[in-house]
Amino acid sequence: MRTSKARPFISALLIFLGSLLLLHNGCENDADLQYEPQLNVFGVLSNLQQSQEIIVDRTYRIDEPAGPVIDDAFVVLSRNNFSDTLEFSYSNERYISGPFTLLPEVTHELLVVKEGFDTLHAATTMPGNFIIFFPVYGDTLTLQDTILLTQSIGAALYSIAFTQNTGGYGPFAWHEPDPSDTLVHIPVGEYWDEPVEGYFTIYIVAYDSNFYDYYFAEGDSIIQAGVTGGVGLFGSMWTRVTSSYVLFQ
Amino acid sequence: MYLIPLIILLNASGSVSGFVSDASNGERLAYTNIYLENTILGSATNDKGYYIIHKIPPGHYTIIFSYIGYENISRDIIIEENRNLTLNVELNPSAIEIDEITVSAERTRFEQTVEVSHILFTQREITSVPRLFEGDLIKTLQLMPGVVTMHDLSNKLHIRGGSPDENLVLLDGITVYNPSTHLAGLFSTFNPDAVGYAELYAGGFPANYGDRLSSVLSVNTKEGNSKEFAGTVSLGLVTTRLLIEGPIPKGSFLLSARRSYFDALVWLYDKIRNRDISLPYYFYDVMAKVNFNPSPENRFTLTGLSGTDVLDFQEIDTEAPDERIGLEWGNRGVSLRWRRVFTPKFYGEIVGAWSNFLTELRYEDLDDSTENLNLYEDIIDYTIKCDFSYFWGENHTMEFGIEGKQSTIGYNWDFEEDITLDQEHDIGLIASYVKSKIFLIPSVLSIQPGLRSIYYSEGKRLLCDPRLGIKYLFKPNTALNFAFGKYSQFIITVNSQESYFSIFDFWRPVDEEQAIPTAYHAIAGIEQWFDEKTKFTIEPYYKKYYNLLIPTEDDIYFSAPTESLQLGDGYSAGVDVFLKKTLKDIFGWISYSISFTKRRLEEGYYSPRYDRRHNLNIVLGITIPKSIPLLKNGTLSTRWYFATGLPYAQDIARHRYYYWDPRWGINDMDWEIISSARDAYRLPLSHRLDLHIEKNMRLFGLDGSWYIDVINVYNRKNIAFYTMDYDVDPPEINKYVLLPVPIPSFGFNLRF
Structure with a gap:
């Protein structure tokens, strides 16, 4: 009596165990890493x-x-x-x-x-060439001033680096331009507030979009910046140099 | 809008109605069979133990109450024209095994209700399956079809591709926001001693439930013994539990309490041996219930719940501790329920409930060298709910009700006096529902249409969620079930529901800018009773999600901004299979689920971490034969599960990433990791065998039992997740196994 009642139970059990055996063979091994180096x-x-x-x-x-x-x-x-x-x-x-x-x-x-x-x-x-309107050689740059230059065609980013004539490094900043402007305005007071004084060489660099994507794109960093068939960065920059007496007070 | 059948009023008839309860303890008995001898007239009690038989021609009858596991009762009654006879009866338990009672109730329910994807649990089932340290409702639910867990120790419920925050959890009408909080999620809030029965709607739930997208778990505590004082003391490896119940004038009470005691043992050891050790963690919960029946028609029930986990850590190596960290979290709630039989055909319940989930983190710098910190977050609900049932006739029952809920979600960050974030969200929810159970062709075709209308205060939105259930018994023991419904959710979580570990969730209301998360369920299944004790169901389902607000994977902070939620949608589809058999000396079930779950964000579809393709549980319990000494007449139950792996993202490659500065060129290098898609890989298979042996005993003149459990008997090392060690070259993949060895536990219970 009990045997007949248990029959559906046992049959179902056997069917499941058989299915599991098949599944087990297909899934038991750790997943192989699927990646070809580039x-x-x-x-x-x-x-x-x-x-x-x-x-x-x-x-x-x-x-x-x-x-x-x-x-x-x-x-x-x-x-x-x-x-x-x-x-x-x-x-x-x-x-x-x-x-x-x-x-x-x-x-x-x-x-x-x-x-x-x-x-x-x-x-x-390559980003386009550009002209620095201010500061030019001999100008004094203060915190109230605005660095002014023409847009570098294709530039997605600028950097401004001050190097002392003695070789020491001075202030540094990244600047994202408004692409709709024909002139680039870089308000000095928005980037620096530490007191600095002296003669500096000023390197203003325009970067292409690959460079911007590699380092500054939102979210996860872009690992293919200008590159196909591999990863990495192939970017470019165009640099103009001026010098000025810097008086940040 | 609703189907209201033509009511044929028969003047020359009467009715009989009343409650059926257990004579030994006063507990109401759901789904008792009732019939009039030598007639075709009959009925069954509903889930509250109430019954009514309509349209009885005047005359003398013998009414019989039948419930397997209890002695039948027959009473001679006289039905008068246009009168209702109130007849409350108490049934005496017979010597038949308790398991069979459940089967009988389920079988009666099968014939009487239009319920799809519904599973009923009794306390017996909760405590008779193998468990880690002690029986747990949530752990038992995890053995059911359609329910997926993320690893061996998880106490979260992923039901039919839903995330845990899509489950509505109710304890006697009190909303429980974080049901699995004890011991870092190892135990649920529900003290197994106090649970009377629990119902799980894995999908397609009727219109009286709402505000969640996937499922409903309704836990009902025991009524309390109204006949005599009784109690249970249980001592396990982690907790000690006490339950006391007994009669009060015109009613009963029940008090249960549970506390972990490892910290006390460590404290005692510290005092005796003078060692500087302490365990700065404990948890407790207390539940109390009082029933008061001033008259047969009225019943008042007051339920209270309080459970808290406390972590209080301070350095004890030095005489002057320099910092103290405190973390507390827990559920609290109170509900007052009034059940009234207004007329024999009109039955109602009014519930008022208050519930609260609180988390508080304190950091106190006793040297005042850094700032103190206090993070506080809580959610408070005030609910009033009215549910009414009207018995139109033997083939039509209408239920309707209204629910008002005021929720306040507050969070406060206090860094001394410098930075303080203090926010509070107040939302209001008013829902009304109506559902009808109509036997279009008695004993063959029944339908249950329903509609839930909701007003949500954020954005002043009005929604209508239609529901429909159909049952077609094309054979006396076989039914074709169908359910469809629309479901909306107004409070969501802002921490990832894909975390391997999370103690509790952080809830936020859907704000007025956000669309309401919505799901549609379509379920079609077959329910077959091979005999009175063997039930088989197979249910394919499809669930479509819209407007999901999905936290980013890593948002597990104390309080994440709702702005970080991503709008998505998705679906889940699968088939659940359930076979359950209960004999006198053997019981068990097989549950199997195959499911496919996808979510879609801006970047496309993906499988969430809880998308388990195959999930199988086999539970088997036997009475140990008399030929085995020491254990004879004890019970041995086993549970074996088998599951295919969960999806995960694997770090697959790395490359050098060069940092660059226009002044000096490359100035640094780091390794950039390339990861696969979030669901590109799947963990290996999981399987495990657990054992539970329980044997009755007498100790100090009291009845009781002892039990031994062994989890992971054959020492299967199921991998929960991987981590990477990048301090070595090449990086190493570390496997995390949460049950590295077989884990035994034991305990005993004494009843008085």
Whole structure:
């Protein structure tokens, strides 16, 4: 009597256990990491340098030990009809070009080939040249003043760095421009309030959008800034220099 | 709007009505069978133990009350024309096993109600399954179909793809906002000794419930013994419990209390051995209930609840402690219920309730070297609810009611006198409902349409949530069930519901700018009774969500801003299977669920962390044969579960990230981690076997029992989650196993 009543129970149990065995075989092992390492580049082209520098690195699976940067890749920097193959410098642990003139508002490209990795392409458009209206050589800059310059075409970010003529570093700030303005206004008092006095060289740098995305984009940092087929940053900056007597009081 | 059948008034008839209760303790008996001998007239008590038989031609009858597990009672009655006879009866328990009572009630319920996705629990079921340290209602619920947990120690309920904050939890009408708070979520607020029965609606719940998107858990405490004084003392590894109940003039009372006592043992050891040790944590809860029946038609019930966890830590290594950290949290509530039989056909309940969940964190710097800190947050509800039932006739019962709720959510941050955040949200909710249970074809087709109308003070919004239940008994033992409903929620949590551990939630009202989170349920299922003791259900379901307000994964802070909530939607779909069998010496059930749960945020669909694909529980209990010495006539119950893994995000790669400064170029480097999508990976399978042995005994002349539990008998190392160690190269993946060894526990109960 009891046997017949328990039959549905036991049958159901057996069906479930059989199903579980199938499931078990399919799911028991720890999930395999599914990731193919990629190239990782870092380079910020600068009009102040004759030679451009690129670091070629790679990503690592989370269970791989880290190694040094890659020293045997094929790295080509180009613009329009001009290109240069970069050489690896062991002292600097990066690839260095020969003399390479950067042109404002022109797209510069990077190609990196390394066996075992996808080929990496990258592109950056140099920010446009710009004019500093204030301060110019001989001006005195106070906290009440506004640094004034023309917009650098394509610039997503500016930096203002003060360097003492003796070599010491002075104030520094990042400035996000309003892209609708034709002139860039940088109110001094909004960025600095510490007393500073003396002659300074002022470096005003315009950065492209790749640079901005890599360091300043909201949310998670962008790990592919101007880069396809890998990760990293391929950005550019255009620098203008002036000097001034700084009187922050 | 509602279906109101044509009422045929038969003048030449009378009726009989009343309550049925247990003669041993006065507890009302739900779903008792009642019929008039040699007629086709009959009925059953409702969930409050009330019954009425209509349209009885005048004459002499024998009325029989039948409830398996109790002795039948028959009474000779005289029905007079246009008169109602009030007949309250008490049934004496027979010697049959208590398990079978439950089956009988469930079976009667099957025939009498239009309920889909409904599971009834008795105290017996709560205490007879294997448990970690002591029986727990929430832990027992986790063995039911459609209920998912995130790991071995979790005491949260993810029901049919819903997050825990989508469950309405009621204790005798008191809203419990954080039901699993004791010992970092290991125990629920519900003292198992005081629980009479609990009902879980896993979906498609009727119109008398609202303000949650997924499910309703209604916990009803015992009435208290109205016949004699009785009590239970229980001593377990973590807590000691006391329950006292007994009669009072025209009523009964019940008092239960529970406290963890490890801190007291450590304190005692410290005093005896003079060691500088202490355990700065304890919890307690107290529940009291008083029933007063001034007349057969009136019943007043006063229920009070208070439970608190206290963490009070201060350095004791030095004579002058320099800091003190205090954290307290807990539920409190009071409800007063008035049940009245206005007329034999008109029955009602009015409930007034106050509930409060409080959290307070204090940091006190006794050296005054830093600022003191006081964080305080609480939610207070004032509720008045009126529920009425009108028995139109044997084939139509109408229930309607109105509920008003005032909620105040306050939070206060006080950093000495410098920075103070003091906010308070007041919201009002007025809901009315009506639902009808109509037997369109008696014993074959019944429907339960309902409508819940809600006015929400934030944004002055008026909503209507229709509900519909249909039951079609195409065979006497087989029913096809269908349910559809719209559900709205007005208070949501601002901490992630995907956290592996959270002691309590932080609740906020949906503000006037935000859309009301809404869900639609569609359920179709088959319920089959193979015999009086074997129940089988299979229920496919689909639940669609709109306007979900989803906290970011990491918002587990004391008080997160509602602005950080993301607007999303989603769905869950699956099939729940349940097979339950109860014989005299063996009982058990198999519950299996397959479910697919997705949420959608701006970036697209994803599986939340509680999206478990397969979930199986097998519970089996037997009476130990007499041939086994020491344990004969004891019970052995086992629970085995099997579940596929939960989704998680895995760190899959890393690369150097260079910091750069225009003045000196690259000036630093760090490792940037590349993570997979949040649901790209799944944890390995989980399975586990638990055992529970219980044996009656006599001690000091008192009846009692002792029990032994072993959790994780075969030492399965279920992985709860992974963490990464980036201090080594390559980084290491650490597996977190919450039950690293089999965990035994034991205790005993004494009844007096």
